[in-house]
Amino acid sequence: VCTGQVWMCVLMLCDCVCVQAQKLLRERLCHQKLPDQPVGLDSQYKHMLELLRRTAVHGESNSVLIVGPRGSGKTMLLGCVLRELMSLREVQKNVLLVELNGLLQTDDKIALKEITRQLHLENVVGDKVFGSFAENLAFLLEALKKGDKSSSRPVLFVLDEFDLFAHHKNQTLLYNLLDVSQSAQTPVAVVGLTCRLDVLELLEKRVKSRFSHRQIHLFSSLSFSQYVDVVRAQLSLPPDFPDPKFSDEWNHISSSRNQTTVRDLCSCFLAVSRVSVSHSTLREADLIEACRLISADSKANVLHGLSILELCLIIAMKHLNDTYDGEPFNFQMVHNEFKKFIQRKSHSIHKFEKPVVMKAFEHLLQLELVRPVDSGVCKVQREYQLMRLMLEHGQVMEALQKYPQCPTDVKQWALSYNLLE
Template sequence: MIKRKAKGASKPIGECISQLQKCLRERLCHNRIPSRLEASEAQHKHLLGLLQRTANNGESNSVLIIGPRGSGKTALLKCVLRDLLQEKEVQKNLLQVHLNGLLQTDDRIALKEITRQLNLENVVGDKVFGSFAENLVFLLEALKKGDRSTTRPVLFVLDEFDLFAHHKNQTLLYNLLDVSQSAQAPVAVVGLTCRLDVLELLEKRVKSRFSHRQIHLLSSLTFAQYLERVASQLSLPDDFPDREFALDWNSSVRRFCEDKSVEGILQRHFNSSKDFRSLHMLLMLCLSRISTVNPTIKPADILEASRLCFSDAKSNMLHGLSILELCLVIAMKHLNDVYEGEPFNFQMVHNGL
């Protein structure tokens, strides 16, 4: 239907398909911030209130956002920051420092990254500090405004918060939380973690300086909402360049989502994971099959995409190997077990056949 109607449309079918793929790939791959979070309004309001008090009133706060992977912790924080930065005064004054426990593996690297993100490399220069705390206090002092009376508020976001608890003596966490508690400077510390027992990892001196505010995110998504998400992610917006093509595409998406075989495949994915990132990967694989020859999304597309998503990556590497090649792989596996990871050459593999 789309192909036939597009012949009389203002744009060629190929150009419409190209615009379609560009629009949907930006939506699925760039993880655009949603206009609102369906099941996290209370958590959004709570976190926004905390950060507003830091940005507007200079009140220091610390909070942990806890939830399983894919539950929307990062999306919640991004939505809050988007709403917070709509105020011009906040946008002008609030400084942000984003750290990740997978990247900043020790306090020295973390402090260097804090200095870089605050643009204070020239201020620090070749100064030598006696301790981590002395260095951090100097950085916060350098953020004071021209009259030296007030300090710009700083938001510290610690992704993979539990990994920072494994740093030696938890120096970074101790000093950040100590600053937030002692009101030396307006600082908000927001930690994101998927570990429910994260507080048990903290030392007593660190735990005593934490406010014990926790925001829990648990996925309460129903399958009906999951289907609505699929339809909304695949639908074209009202401002799509070719209006007639967009209407035909959106009607085909509705028929696609009502198909019983499609519902069965999506039910399987929903039961295995409610993570929207895995859903976006599934939809991206479907989208990659769209072309001028196949201008609509069909149940066969999602069936093939689902097969790719659930396939074993290790077994995929062995597909297509001959019997001889499989024998070589088995011999190498035996040699690797015998020599416990020590190097071996092809002659040793050949002798092991």
């Protein structure tokens, strides 16, 4: 009986230690605590801080784009800058922050409601009716005037997924925000975050003319050894961990420094989240599997599950984008493109009735692979409602290569479209 009790205590102790390690690492990885200083981004940090400080303290309007691939530190950089900016006494009770995201605010009406909510001006707007977006925005900024009615509170507008706002009808939101940032009436800073290097090419001429053309580019400058040190520090248990033996065993991850199998490691969240009492240590295989899952393109994975008909419609839309330089298209145009392919080239795709093709098109709309240009109430017949493809050329081509048993003529259609014209 005594031996059984001893083993029970040992198991309970192991369980407790494992839970403590899991909790500590989950908090470290999930809460996304900002570092004291962005690693390797000193010049970008100083530039960004000075730019926003001039708006917040001196009332100088600015606009800037932070451009870089996913995971390069755009959000972290801006977060660190805002943290230091908001710590300044003259800024804390004066500056207003409005954060928008192109994935959430999919049209100007939704964006305007969110701006009103974040500025706490719902009661001020009430049931007022405005003739245009510009009038509504001007009223909101006017309502932010200080008590003496002579000066406005500085407003920082942060637009994450900036390139998606360029798909809004007439780019009204971008035009008005950048137009205000050029005027001397209201101190405004417009900060856009985007992964697209060609984002300026998406802007209309009138919008581009009001942008300051300031861009801060972020690219990973860490060496592999520095990168491994950062990852190892995030995954290692601290010296004061209650069980030194467990801590030493866990920290064996540092021995992976020269292992080429973990060179492409992006994050260890999935690996850490799978730790349990029965699987109490982090192994190299866990890291490799986590890297594979995290680096996968979610939209490309959705494409792998489409029917051949739906995939053909995606290819047709890609061709329309290539032909018309990204201009919106409608279902009728997509259907015509698909019919041309069926008539002249395909021997493996059956002819589908138009209602069937429309059903497949609507499924793509539900999956958010296609999005209406105007998401409001539209009186245009659904065949002629303008749409945009929410996929890039590379995502479509990558999905085609991995699509199970994709017909050869469909692949050839996607790859050699220009030769067929």
